[in-house]
Amino acid sequence: MRKNVLLVLGASSDIGMSVAKKFAQEGFDIQLAGRNSYNLENHCTDLGIRYKVNANFYELDALDFNSHEKFVRSLPILPNVVVSCIGLLGDQSESELKIKKNVTVIRTNFEGVVSLFSIFANYFIDRGNGTLIGISSVAGDRGRASNYIYGSAKAGLNAFLSGLRNRLFSYGVNVLTVKPGYVTTKMTSGLKLPKALTTNPEKVAYCIYKAYKNKKDVLYVLPIWKFIMIFIILIPESIFKKMQL
Amino acid sequence: MFLKKNNFSSTEEITGWGLYPRFNVLKKNPKNIDELTEAAKTPSLIARGNGRSYGDSSINKVNTIDMKNFNRFLHFDESEGLLVAEAGVLLKDVIDTFLPRGWFPSVTPGTKYVTIGGMVAANVHGKNHKNSGSFGNYVHWIEIINIDGEIVRCSRNENSDLFFWTLGGMGLTGIILNVAFFLKSVKTAWIKETTLVAKNISEAFRFFEDNLNSPYSVAWIDCYTKGKSLGRSLVMLGEHAKINEIDFKNKSNPLKSPKKRRISIPFYFPPFILTKFNVRIFNFFYFLNGRIGRRTKLVEWDTFFYPLDKISNWNKIYGKKGFAQFQCVIPLTNSKKAITELLNCISNSKSFSFLAVLKRFGTETSYFSFPMEGYSLALDFPINSNNLLLMKVLDEITVKYGGRFYLAKDSRIKKNIFEKSDNRISEFRKYRQNKIQKKFSSIQSDRLNL
Numbered sequence: 001m002r003k004n005v006l007l008v009l010g011a012s013s014d015i016g017m018s019v020a021k022k023f024a025q026e027g028f029d030i031q032l033a034g035r036n037s038y039n040l041e042n043h044c045t046d047l048g049i050r051y052k053v054n055a056n057f058y059e060l061d062a063l064d065f066n067s068h069e070k071f072v073r074s075l076p077i078l079p080n081v082v083v084s085c086i087g088l089l090g091d092q093s094e095s096e097l098k099i100k101k102n103v104t105v106i107r108t109n110f111e112g113v114v115s116l117f118s119i120f121a122n123y124f125i126d127r128g129n130g131t132l133i134g135i136s137s138v139a140g141d142r143g144r145a146s147n148y149i150y151g152s153a154k155a156g157l158n159a160f161l162s163g164l165r166n167r168l169f170s171y172g173v174n175v176l177t178v179k180p181g182y183v184t185t186k187m188t189s190g191l192k193l194p195k196a197l198t199t200n201p202e203k204v205a206y207c208i209y210k211a212y213k214n215k216k217d218v219l220y221v222l223p224i225w226k227f228i229m230i231f232i233i234l235i236p237e238s239i240f241k242k243m244q245l
Numbered sequence: 246m247f248l249k250k251n252n253f254s255s256t257e258e259i260t261g262w263g264l265y266p267r268f269n270v271l272k273k274n275p276k277n278i279d280e281l282t283e284a285a286k287t288p289s290l291i292a293r294g295n296g297r298s299y300g301d302s303s304i305n306k307v308n309t310i311d312m313k314n315f316n317r318f319l320h321f322d323e324s325e326g327l328l329v330a331e332a333g334v335l336l337k338d339v340i341d342t343f344l345p346r347g348w349f350p351s352v353t354p355g356t357k358y359v360t361i362g363g364m365v366a367a368n369v370h371g372k373n374h375k376n377s378g379s380f381g382n383y384v385h386w387i388e389i390i391n392i393d394g395e396i397v398r399c400s401r402n403e404n405s406d407l408f409f410w411t412l413g414g415m416g417l418t419g420i421i422l423n424v425a426f427f428l429k430s431v432k433t434a435w436i437k438e439t440t441l442v443a444k445n446i447s448e449a450f451r452f453f454e455d456n457l458n459s460p461y462s463v464a465w466i467d468c469y470t471k472g473k474s475l476g477r478s479l480v481m482l483g484e485h486a487k488i489n490e491i492d493f494k495n496k497s498n499p500l501k502s503p504k505k506r507r508i509s510i511p512f513y514f515p516p517f518i519l520t521k522f523n524v525r526i527f528n529f530f531y532f533l534n535g536r537i538g539r540r541t542k543l544v545e546w547d548t549f550f551y552p553l554d555k556i557s558n559w560n561k562i563y564g565k566k567g568f569a570q571f572q573c574v575i576p577l578t579n580s581k582k583a584i585t586e587l588l589n590c591i592s593n594s595k596s597f598s599f600l601a602v603l604k605r606f607g608t609e610t611s612y613f614s615f616p617m618e619g620y621s622l623a624l625d626f627p628i629n630s631n632n633l634l635l636m637k638v639l640d641e642i643t644v645k646y647g648g649r650f651y652l653a654k655d656s657r658i659k660k661n662i663f664e665k666s667d668n669r670i671s672e673f674r675k676y677r678q679n680k681i682q683k684k685f686s687s688i689q690s691d692r693l694n695l
Contacts, residue, residue, distance in 0.1 A: 012276075039277045042331075046317035050342050186314075189274055 003053070007031040007079035009060065009086050009116060012039050014185035015135055016085035018205035023081070024051040026209060031079060033060040033071070062086045062112030063104075072119050081212065082120050083133040084113045089187050092147045102149045109153035114160050121164060124173040131212055132168075133176045134161045138220070140179075141229040144245040165217060176211055177218045180204050181225040197224065259309065262560050263299035263656055265567030265628045268688065270304060274311045284310050285390055285420060291687040292420045294333060294360030298367065299570050300656025301688035302415050310420065312362055318342070319423060326428040327385060332362025332421045339428070344546070345500050348428035349485070351383040355602075357551050362421040367653035368413035368614035370621075372461040372483070372550075375607040379614055381412035383427045389419035392684050396422060410676055413614030415652050417677060417685045417695060433499040435486040436461070436549040439541045442532070446476025446588060450581050450620075453480065453605045460484045461549075464603040467528045468624065471592050475585065478603065479532065483549055491543060502545050509557040513565040528600065563627040569656050571636050572623035574606055575648040580620040583646035587622060587639055596635045598624040613673050615651040623654065633657065640666075652689065663693050670695070 006023040008016045011032035020030050024047050032040045032055065040057040047055035060071050072078075090105040117132055124130030139147055140154030158177060165175035182188065182198040204221050211219040220226040235243070256269045272293075275281035284290070291305035292312050303309070315331035316338070322328075326348050328339065337357040339350060354369040363369075368381045386400035389411060397419075399408035411418045439459075443449035449464050456462060461483035470477040488499050495501070553559050560568070575583040584603070591598065601624040606616040626632035640662045643650065649666040650658055664670055673695060674682070682695075689695075 042317045042319065045319055049318040049321045050338075186274065186276055 003027060003029045004081070005029045005031060005077050005079040007033060007075070007082045009033050009082065009084040009113075010062065011043070011057075011085065013085040013087065013187070014201040015180070015183065015204050016083070017043060018201035019083050019085065019208055020047060020055075021050070022202075022205035022209045024053045024055065027051075027053065028081070029053050029077075030055040031058060031075060031077075032056070033058045035059070035061060062116070063107055065111070065115045068115050068119055072116075072123065078123055078127065080129070081131045081133065082117070083135070083208070084116065085135050086112050086116075087135060087137075087187065089147075089150055092149060105149050106153045106156075109150065110156040110160070113157055117160075117164065121168060121173065125168065125171045129172050131174045131176065132161075132164065133178060133208060133212065135178045135180065136161065138179045138181050138225050138229050142232050142240075146245060174212075174215050176208070176216060178204070178208055178211070178221070179219065179225065179229075180221045183221075197222065197228075259293075259296065259304060260567065261300045261302065261304070261656060262297050263567050263569050264560055264563070264565075265569060265656055266301060267567075268301070268304050268306060270306050270309050272309045272311055274314060276314050281310070281315070281420070281422075282390065282394055284308070285394055289683060289686055290420075291685060291690075292332070292362065292366075292416050294363035294366075295335060295358055297356060297359045297363060298653040300654065301692070302367075302652055302655075303363070304688050305686060306688065312360065312420075315422070316360075320425075326430060327425060328428055329423060329425045330361050331423055332360060332365075334361050335359070336361065336364065340546075343428055344431070344434055344502065347430055347432065347500055349431045349546070350380075351427060351429045352377055352380040353550055355551065356554055358554065361424050361426070362416075363653075365412060365421050365424055366414065366416040367651075368611055369653070370604075370606065370616050372463045372604060374616055375457060375462070375605045376460060378607055378610050379412070379616055380426070381611050381614065383429075384412065385425040385427060387411055387421060387425075388423040390422055391419045392680050406676070409612045410673065412611040414612075414673075415687065415690065415695075417687070417690050418681065419685060431485045431500075432488050433486045433491050433495075434502045434546050435491050435495070435499070435543050436483045436546055437486045437490060437541065438544045438549055439482045441480040441482070441540075443476070443478045443480055445470075445474050446478070446585055447581070449476055449478045449480055449603065453603075453620075456480075456482050457605070462605060465531075466588065466601040466603055466622075467532060468588065468591050468598050468601050469528060471589075475592060476588050477532065481549075486543055502547060505547065505555070507555060507557045510559065510561045512561070514562045515564065531600075563625065566628040568625050568627045569632070569636065570623060570625050570654040571639055572621060572651040572654040573639070573643040573648045574615065574617055574621040574651075575619050575643065575646050576617060577619040579646040579648075583642060583648060584620055584622055586642050586646075590638055590642065591624070591635070594631070594635050596626060596632045598626055600624070613669055615649065615653075617649065619648075621651075623651075655689065658693070660693050 006028040008020050010016050011034040024030050030047050044055040044057050088105050088108040136157045137154040139151035140158045143151050161175055161177045182193045183204055184200050199222055207221045257272050258267055258269050260267045273284045275284045287308040290308035290310055292310045293303035294312055312333040315333035317331050320329035336359050352371045364380045368379045370379045386398055388396055388398050391397050441452050443452055459482040464478045464480040466476055466478040491499055601622055604621045606619055606621055609617045644665045
């Protein structure tokens with residue numbers, strides 16, 4: 001039997017690497033896509049040695065939309081599972097000053113993923129199976145002063161994934177939205193994260209694999225985040241706007 | 246509750262495994278080689294692995310470079326067990342990956358949560374030093390970012406001076422980047438362990454000397470006994486079990502290890518938990534268990550080599566102030582006398598230590614590594630003024646008998662004592678003088694003027 005294949009978009013991220021490792025451990029062949037080829041080629045070698053799977057690197061720029069169709073066609077095997085770890089946190093204070101940077105945050109987190117997932121969705125419909133996994137964020141559940149640029153892009157992504165799930169369900173294609181909460185990664189290094197609300201990339205990867213196996217729709221990696229976000233969503237706007245969150 | 250990036254300072258409090266001393270330092274986490282070479286441009290720096298050295302060896306106040314992102318295997322040659330790995334790879338990952346294929350580290354320290362770079366820097370030893378020597382004996386080559394920011398390869402034949410100073414050089418010769426080292430072939434994941442109960446320290450020494458052929462040996466000493474039973478201990482001997490020696494149910498998959506959960510300690514123990522009384526009770530049961538337990542049994546590798554790793558942060562049991570480990574090695578001719586004197590001194594003091602670990606070392610193999618032929622004694626002390634004083638006395642005894650100290654464990658030795666203990670220090674200083682000394686330095690190397 002041919003091995004299942006996982007494609008990681010934005011593979012140089014810590015979550016991306018951990019997901020690749022977890023799936024490789026479960027016997028998947030791995031395709032890593034992203035910028036920063038030096039790192040990723042070594043990662044492929046590492047995955048090959050560690051888990052005795054085939055792992056290859058493919059160059060991808062999430063913001064170069066015109067190249068996406070070509071990128072997907074260039075893959076030697078259409079993957080069974082695609083996970084997008086494309087993400088850019090940006091710096092909110094900087095974002096307020098530099099509108100151009102805001103646009104990059106939005107385009108990376110939202111448009112990049114939309115473009116790639118839309119292409120894969122069509123291929124998966126043709127094949128009649130497949131799973132799309134989007135790493136989104138709890139920040140997308142409600143816009144807050146501290147990071148609403150990133151948050152709004154993730155909110156868009158949440159809506160997109162939800163709609164895509166709705167559309168693809170009848171074709172046998174699954175879509176999983178992942179909201180990790182705080183994770184100790186390169187993206188959050190330098191931030192002081194509260195311990196009880198923070199998890200690590202390995203845990204995220206483990207939960208993603210489990211959710212994939214169980215064909216879940218939305219995954220909060222730490223259940224406590226689900227309650228926090230429900231609470232935050234329930235606060236009336238007239239009060240919410242006065243809070244410094 | 247929501248976060249803002251702290252733009253004003255990126256200092257971070259870090260410590261060694263002993264949680265003492267604590268320092269606020271600037272730390273960098275380079276993600277790839279370009280960021281690493283950029284980070285290496287500062288005038289003073291030290292590379293840090295998983296922070297399992299006990300004291301201040303891997304801490305530099307202005308630039309501590311975290312190597313944990315360099316954690317990939319680069320090559321593996323199945324025919325001879327040669328593994329090429331980046332310095333930040335954890336030993337645990339090496340075992341998890343290669344033990345199921347029949348390979349095990351040739352030398353391993355008492356924890357698997359060390360990085361390969363750290364193992365080279367401290368040239369670590371294990372329970373098999375008497376026959377197998379230090380980790381460095383199995384290192385084929387090392388790639389180092391040197392003083393000029395270039396990546397240089399060194400081995401026994403190529404840049405050999407750099408190679409031998411780097412083994413045990415505590416990261417003070419450059420940033421260890423990639424390491425090629427040999428694993429050894431094993432048939433099972435099991436260890437045949439024999440426990441001998443020694444009534445006192447002389448008997449323990451006799452057990453060691455009578456069993457020099459046993460691949461692994463270590464003794465746990467009860468530090469509370471006095472007089473005739475001073476140095477009462479459990480001497481554990483081990484060897485890798487062969488296929489026909491393991492239980493029937495494991496035979497179908499001899500290299501598989503049972504999955505175990507790690508316990509973690511959620512908070513610092515308050516001081517009243519580790520009192521002399523409680524530790525005595527613990528030791529009593531520990532020895533009772535050793536006495537009534539089976540003499541020879543099969544244990545899986547994790548239990549034999551890494552008993553403490555079962556508790557993920559056992560360093561917290563000594564409380565918030567942290568602890569220091571005293572580890573010395575005494576030359577063979579003086580071993581018995583010196584270690585008896587050390588134990589006497591400890592059991593007569595008001596201090597308490599859980600258990601002391603005694604190991605037999607073989608001959609010395611690199612320029613600046615800790616081991617020499619003789620016996621090594623290691624014990625932990627919670628930090629307080631009594632214990633710090635006691636350790637000073639232990640330092641003096643060690644020096645008196647020609648012993649030396651393990652830098653990977655040290656957090657407090659004074660420069661003059663260290664100089665007296667190790668006559669190789671002047672050669673090391675000569676090698677490092679001027680440029681290297683300024684560039685690669687830790688708080689420890691500044692303290693000891695290495």
